[in-house]
Amino acid sequence: MSRHVVVRDFERITGDLAKGLAEQGASTVHEADGRRGAFRPELHPLQRGARIAGPAVTVSCHPGDNLMIHAAVETVRPGDVVVVTTTSPSTDGMLGDLLATSLRAHGAIGVIMDAGVRDAAELRAMGFPVWARAISPQGTVKASPGSVNVPVVVCGQVVNPGDAIVADDDGIVVIPRDRAAGVLERARARTANEESKRERLAAGELGVDMYELRPLLAELGVEYR
Ligand SMILES: O=C([O-])CC(=O)C(=O)O
Numbered sequence: 001m002s003r004h005v006v007v008r009d010f011e012r013i014t015g016d017l018a019k020g021l022a023e024q025g026a027s028t029v030h031e032a033d034g035r036r037g038a039f040r041p042e043l044h045p046l047q048r049g050a051r052i053a054g055p056a057v058t059v060s061c062h063p064g065d066n067l068m069i070h071a072a073v074e075t076v077r078p079g080d081v082v083v084v085t086t087t088s089p090s091t092d093g094m095l096g097d098l099l100a101t102s103l104r105a106h107g108a109i110g111v112i113m114d115a116g117v118r119d120a121a122e123l124r125a126m127g128f129p130v131w132a133r134a135i136s137p138q139g140t141v142k143a144s145p146g147s148v149n150v151p152v153v154v155c156g157q158v159v160n161p162g163d164a165i166v167a168d169d170d171g172i173v174v175i176p177r178d179r180a181a182g183v184l185e186r187a188r189a190r191t192a193n194e195e196s197k198r199e200r201l202a203a204g205e206l207g208v209d210m211y212e213l214r215p216l217l218a219e220l221g222v223e224y225r
């Protein structure tokens with residue numbers, strides 16, 4: 001028999017790793033992890049300019065039912081990112097400013113919602129970052145069981161509780177916990193390397209020269225006329 005569970009305790013990425021990953025942002029850490037971990041671009045930021053990273057608290061809900069988000073609140077620790085999915089597709093408004101206030105009171109720094117949210121203006125005014133599939137006034141009930149802090153699949157990516165979630169205006173990336181330190185190191189190296197490229201491009205140098213692409217263009221049969 002399959003049981004629904006609330007897992008209270010699990011290993012998380014450290015606060016230092018989370019801080020470092022947030023500085024690097026979703027696209028850079030995705031590149032630094034060998035172009036893995038990017039959620040399909042189906043969830044959109046409610047706000048502009050938020051850039052967060054933290055360990056995932058995962059929530060699997062029945063569609064149209066936010067009971068398990070309430071059950072998840074007491075498992076949240078400061079710095080966590082709450083990742084919510086439903087067992088079949090839904091755009092119902094599962095979370096608004098009340099639930100966000102509750103999550104924030106327990107230390108959550110943002111929500112990734114593979115369903116709908118509501119109270120959009122209030123969430124923006126709170127400065128509580130949310131990425132969601134939809135904004136919808138459609139209300140939900142509290143009636144069905146689900147699970148908290150079990151592995152979930154969201155937008156094509158497996159998320160285990162405690163994995164690093166990095167989210168910003170570009171989208172959302174998950175980095176497995178045991179790879180996070182290596183990914184941060186490579187992301188920092190990449191960012192340092194981009195700085196010199198930015199200077200050269202700003203000075204007018206061509207990408208075809210900087211990346212030595214002229215031989216490739218010739219090999220591919222591209223003729224200049
Ligand atoms: O209460 C709910 O079910 C969702 C909501 O609007 C809120 O959290 O403010």
Ligand SMILES: [Mg+2]
Binds near residue numbers: 096097098119
């Ligand atoms: Mg509300």
